Amino acid sequence: MTTIAEMPAGFADKVLSAQSTFRSVMDAMARPGSVQRIEAASGVPSPMMRGSAAIALTLFDQDTPVWLDAAMAATPNVAKWIKFHTSAPVIAGSSVCSFALIADARALPDFEEFSFGTGEYPDRSTTIILQVGSLTEGPAYELRGPGIDGVAILRASIDLPDLLDRLSLNAKLFPRGIDLVLVADDAVVAIPRTTRLTAKEG
Amino acid sequence: MNAPTYNFAYLDEQTKRMIRRAILKAIAIPGYQVPFASREMPMPYGWGTGGVQVTAAILGVTDVLKVIDQGSDDTTNAISIRKFFEKTAGVAVTTSTLDATVIQTRHRIPEAPLHEKQVLVYQVPIPEPLRFLEPRETETRRMHALGEYGLMHVKLYEDIARFGHIATAYAYPVKVNARYVMDPSPTPKFDNPKMDNCPALQLFGAGREKRIYAIPPYTSVVSLDFEDHPFTRYKHDACCALCGAGESYLDEIVTDNAGSRMFVCSDTDFCETRQAEGHRGSESAPYAENRHA
Numbered sequence: 001m002t003t004i005a006e007m008p009a010g011f012a013d014k015v016l017s018a019q020s021t022f023r024s025v026m027d028a029m030a031r032p033g034s035v036q037r038i039e040a041a042s043g044v045p046s047p048m049m050r051g052s053a054a055i056a057l058t059l060f061d062q063d064t065p066v067w068l069d070a071a072m073a074a075t076p077n078v079a080k081w082i083k084f085h086t087s088a089p090v091i092a093g094s095s096v097c098s099f100a101l102i103a104d105a106r107a108l109p110d111f112e113e114f115s116f117g118t119g120e121y122p123d124r125s126t127t128i129i130l131q132v133g134s135l136t137e138g139p140a141y142e143l144r145g146p147g148i149d150g151v152a153i154l155r156a157s158i159d160l161p162d163l164l165d166r167l168s169l170n171a172k173l174f175p176r177g178i179d180l181v182l183v184a185d186d187a188v189v190a191i192p193r194t195t196r197l198t199a200k201e202g
Numbered sequence: 203m204n205a206p207t208y209n210f211a212y213l214d215e216q217t218k219r220m221i222r223r224a225i226l227k228a229i230a231i232p233g234y235q236v237p238f239a240s241r242e243m244p245m246p247y248g249w250g251t252g253g254v255q256v257t258a259a260i261l262g263v264t265d266v267l268k269v270i271d272q273g274s275d276d277t278t279n280a281i282s283i284r285k286f287f288e289k290t291a292g293v294a295v296t297t298s299t300l301d302a303t304v305i306q307t308r309h310r311i312p313e314a315p316l317h318e319k320q321v322l323v324y325q326v327p328i329p330e331p332l333r334f335l336e337p338r339e340t341e342t343r344r345m346h347a348l349g350e351y352g353l354m355h356v357k358l359y360e361d362i363a364r365f366g367h368i369a370t371a372y373a374y375p376v377k378v379n380a381r382y383v384m385d386p387s388p389t390p391k392f393d394n395p396k397m398d399n400c401p402a403l404q405l406f407g408a409g410r411e412k413r414i415y416a417i418p419p420y421t422s423v424v425s426l427d428f429e430d431h432p433f434t435r436y437k438h439d440a441c442c443a444l445c446g447a448g449e450s451y452l453d454e455i456v457t458d459n460a461g462s463r464m465f466v467c468s469d470t471d472f473c474e475t476r477q478a479e480g481h482r483g484s485e486s487a488p489y490a491e492n493r494h495a
Contacts, residue, residue, distance in 0.1 A: 029229045030403045119347030123227035123236045147418035192230035
């Protein structure tokens with residue numbers, strides 16, 4: 001049983017840490033495939049990574065229901081930490097969550113389990129924060145779409161065998177769709193619904 | 203007594219989080235207007251409350267802010283917003299387009315090309331391009347959902363039927379990433395081509411109408427037109443009287459009661475930079491002597 005005193009801390013400087021984290025995420029979203037760094041330091045409840053903890057402290061609040069995957073929910077640490085620092089409701093049903101925190105990519109539910117938004121309100125969709133092994137090493141992907149000058153190359157080790165199939169289905173739903181934020185330690189890469197991903201040959 | 207202090211960049215953190223989430227969704231869905239809970243700001247609606255809220259949500263201590271109003275750094279609106287952020291965020295400010303990292307603008311896009319390290323924040327009065335054609339929000343929302351933009355083409359066609367050409371000169375509708383029709387805010391259509399494939403991120407904030415939308419960098423932005431009436435830029439057939447520029451957007455200034463007029467660059471930084479480089483127009487005073495007198 002973790003008491004509040006034992007709980008990992010939030011940002012030391014809430015205002016400026018949230019701002020710098022947001023700018024990293026905004027740059028990542030605006031330039032898909034580019035690797036942004038999160039500099040702000042906070043306490044991190046296991047199995048969250050530094051980056052996902054900072055994003056949680058920056059974007060979660062009482063208006064954003066959060067869904068945790070089995071690995072995140074294995075101990076009450078993460079849910080407690082999120083509730084204490086952000087007041088965000090941690091909910092059991094993934095279909096209405098604003099954010100989903102995924103520690104184990106292999107166990108990522110189908111995208112249909114989350115919210116795609118509606119044709120009238122495509123912004124009311126889930127942002128999945130997916131923790132991955134690496135965003136600098138691993139198989140190479142080619143990214144195309146808004147925010148990218150031609151082609152961007154991303155090397156990442158993402159433990160999700162059907163990633164490309166899922167993303168190509170997701171792309172067909174536009175303007176509805178899921179936005180992905182990949183986190184590896186302090187590195188962040190965003191794959192918004194407009195980005196087209198293909199495996200790089202050779 | 204303590205001097206009153208503000209949270210960094212004026213807005214409270216809860217508001218910033220809400221705006222930041224809206225900005226992220228706006229970037230993910232280029233051209234789509236994301237509703238947000240716009241706050242009252244210490245300035246009236248119509249003075250850029252939407253742009254100010256977007257700027258406040260993204261601004262950091264290392265940013266360098268430039269604010270322009272119709273291209274000018276030294277009009278009332280631009281100065282008061284620049285001072286607002288100097289006071290509440292303590293950020294560095296500049297009038298140089300090149301040096302700025304965040305540029306808040308009312309109704310112009312700077313002449314100097316923007317680069318990747320910049321964010322351009324537009325102040326938007328009426329974000330819905332279809333609003334004057336269809337007053338009901340429920341209907342315009344459905345039209346966007348279905349990509350049903352025939353009405354907008356009818357409007358442009360009626361321009362041609364009545365005037366012989368597309369007479370819309372500002373707030374000229376564009377299609378973003380081949381999907382959403384978007385109002386570029388009341389920028390002159392001269393500026394529309396600068397939005398296409400721009401290296402900088404473009405964010406739009408409408409305070410009274412409570413909408414935020416975005417164009418990510420390197421995104422296709424096409425001005426609506428017809429094959430036989432292609433989109434054309436418009437500018438006065440003149441050169442700047444102060445710097446001699448022939449390619450910039452010009453303001454027309456009436457100089458006496460007899461109808462005399464002169465044309466000058468609307469972008470003051472562009473004009474001053476050119477003058478400092480030695481360019482001269484028809485009305486220029488001898489610049490160097492003037493400056494060091």
